[in-house]
Amino acid sequence: MQAHFDVIIIGAGHNGLVCGALLAKRGKRVLIVEGSAATGGAAGTHEFAPGFRASTAHLLHLMPRALITALGLEQQGLRFAATRMPTTALSAEGNHLSLAADAVAAASPADAAAYPAFTARFTRLAGALRPMLGAPPPRLGTDAWSDRIALLKLGWQVRRLGRRDMRELLRIIGMNAYDLLEDNFSSPLLKGALAFDATLGANLGPRAPGTVLTWLMRQALESADGNTGLAQPVGGMGGLTDALTRAATAAGAEVRTGTRVERVLVADDRVTGVVLGSGESLLAPVVVSNADPKTTFLDLLGPEHLDTGFVRKVDHCRARGVTAKLHLALDRLPAFLNLSQSALKGRLLFSPSMAYLERAFDAPKYGEHSAEPALEITVPTMNDPTLAPSGQHVLSAVIECAPRDLRAGWDGSKDAYQALLLDRLEALAPGLKESVRAVELLTPLDLERRYGNRGGHWHHAELAFDQFLFVRPVPGAAQYATPVQGLFLCGAASHPGGGVVGENGRLAAQAVLAKAV
Ligand SMILES: Cc1cc2nc3c(=O)[nH]c(=O)nc-3n(C[C@H](O)[C@H](O)[C@H](O)COP(=O)(O)OP(=O)(O)OC[C@H]3O[C@@H](n4cnc5c(N)ncnc54)[C@H](O)[C@@H]3O)c2cc1C
Structure with missing residues (x-):
């Protein structure tokens, strides 16, 4: 049978888009199939309340400048609302500390030196x-x-x-x-x-x-040369992934959204294509998966195509999400105790001591969320007012730690957790609760449901010593190729790991070109 494409990519997360764009640039007939309505995955921007938009991944700081240039993303519309954003460590009492080298003196003269x-x-x-x-x-x-x-x-x-x-x-x-x-x-x-x-x-x-x-x-x-530091694309992280989508299509790739892949097709131990949710089969000698390893190998491929030892490794790959995300639609700027407005253009961290952070990570060990969460906060509308109606604001917060498998279950606990988070923020920024017009709380379970990554881990697989480099995500699939001929991985669980890096997509494209087509 005639192949419809040279390469089919499952998922239009930023890594699938990078991989597809680079393969299309090399003349391959590429189809990128995305299950949800929009491209970008966790690195997209969505409207969470009428007129208010937020990005699940809110800070761009890991993608190499060389990749942005190679893909021509600026020609495809990528603009930055802010680069080299400063970080402020928040204290509950208002004795905040800027992490700029010349400001650390406020902490202690010894630390300043x-x-x-x-x-x-x-x-x-x-x-x-x-x-x-x-x-x-x-x-x-x-x-x-x-x-x-x-x-x-x-x-x-x-x-x-x-x-x-x-x-x-x-x-x-x-x-x-x-x-x-x-x-x-x-x-x-x-x-x-x-x-x-x-x-x-x-x-x-x-x-x-x-x-x-x-x-x-x-x-x-x-800290790689030419990098942006902590940056915010115009339009949020979706500004990056929209540019990536345009780069892929400009290079000739086809992108189909709202189309879920149900199964990877295999014949004679090699990949032959995919079956879509509609039942349609599409043929290609190479399939690259932007989905996480458990979804790819256990759900889409099926363990029957793999040896038992490999299946066990995939099963054991740890992907337990403990990070949640909060988006607030605010009718005014939040006023943090004793913090200048200009600091809101940067990143705010609330992790007032290592003991505090250690305790936040303790809770998930016992199936509980932390009652005293550590927070990474941005107010993206400070740098990009287009993300909210005129004069209004968005607060975006990464929250550590809340386990995907909450002992009490999320269904009956989410409202109370949301109230706890709002109370914590109110203590840091008095009056904030009164300014809240809408709330979106994404627990790790919500993240799993929304982005389809089993375990709800934001990087598809935990970042840990035993899941890095030669063994990321598992031995036997650490160089993007997998034990099944023609099947490759390109998502956050592959080297060099999670975050909006794009190198996984680039290196997977390189592996495909070297091995398969
Ligand atoms: C709350 C949160 C905050 C974060 N903050 C940051 C940050 O500030 N900075 C940063 O660098 N990183 C951040 N990250 C991490 C970063 O977003 C991820 O590591 C990265 O986006 C993963 O990209 P990816 O392309 O590999 O996968 P994903 O973005 O997960 O994309 C995978 C895509 O595949 C699709 N898919 C899956 N299965 C199928 C199927 N069967 N058929 C069709 N499509 C399918 C999904 O719908 C999805 O679009 C954050 C993540 C989260 C969740």
Whole structure:
């Protein structure tokens, strides 16, 4: 039978779009099939109340400038409402701390002296990992020269740090963020805010081993040359994914929204296409999945096409969401205690100490949400008024920690949790509750239902030592190809991990071109 396409991509999240655009640019006949009505996945912008729009993923800071340029996204309409957004660590008493290097002196003179040196060294150490995040992870124990060279390159990058930094990298890489920060700083507010970034995407608090590695990986992507820093595209994150959609279609890819893939077709142990929800079969020798690994292998492909050991690995891949998202439609600007209005153009973190953050991560271990959540807050309308009706505002908050599998179940608990979150915000910004016109709370269960990622984890698979690099998401599928010929992964669970990075999509496209078509 004649193939309808060279490549079918399941899902138009930003990674599926990057992969599709790059393959189409190389002359492949590409179809991108998206189950929901819009493209972008968690990196889209949606209207959550009449006239009020928000992005689930609200800050762009990990996507390499080179990828934005290679895809011509600015020519496709990508604009930034803000770049290099500053961060303020909020304190409940109003003694906030700007994380700008010259402002940390307010915390303590000792921290003021230590902070620039620590940041510079940490960025240098992270830089040694950076080349590894822009390349497929090498396979271990093979005789292939490409794998040997990739491992040698990694060793060389670390060696190039010089003896002192190399020793420091090896000392800290397996450590927990808590001990590292205790060794370097005294201000609880500063340590709490830095630990927040170290643990984002993990399911473990700052005392857990491996949280320095999570932080190094984030820093490596964030501080790459030419990057935007914390940025907000015009139109929210959907401004990025709309530009990506245009880049894919301009290159010749077809994008079908509102079309769910029900099954991946296999014949003689190789992929032959997909079956859509409508029952229609579409044929292609290559299928790339932007869906998470459990959905891809267990639901869409079916374990009968895989060996038992591989199925067990997929089953064991941890993807337990503990992050929720809150969007508020406000009829006026929130007034945080003792905080200047201009700080609202940046990012606000509420993680006032490492102990506070550790306790927030404790709750999900027992099937509970934290009564004292840690928050990452933005007010996107400060930089981009088009996101709300004139004079009104949107507050967007990432919330740690609320487990997908809440012991009491979300159905009967969501309203109370929402009230708790509004109370917490009211304590930080008195009068806020009175200005709320509409609320959208997305628990990890809601995120799972909306974006179709099993477990509701925002990165499809937890960011953890044992789920990084050569083993992300699982051994046997860490280089984008999978055990089934013609089936590839490109989503957040593949290397270099979650977040709006796009490198997964680019590297998956590279793997497809190298192996399959
Ligand atoms: C609450 C929250 C806040 C976040 N904040 C940030 C942030 O500020 N900065 C940042 O960098 N990252 C953030 N992230 C993480 C980031 O959004 C994700 O890691 C990233 O968007 C994942 O992209 P993806 O393309 O791999 O997958 P997704 O965005 O999950 O897209 C997968 C797509 O596949 C589609 N799909 C799945 N199954 C099928 C099927 N069977 N048929 C057809 N289509 C299918 C889905 O509908 C979806 O559109 C956040 C995530 C969440 C949830």
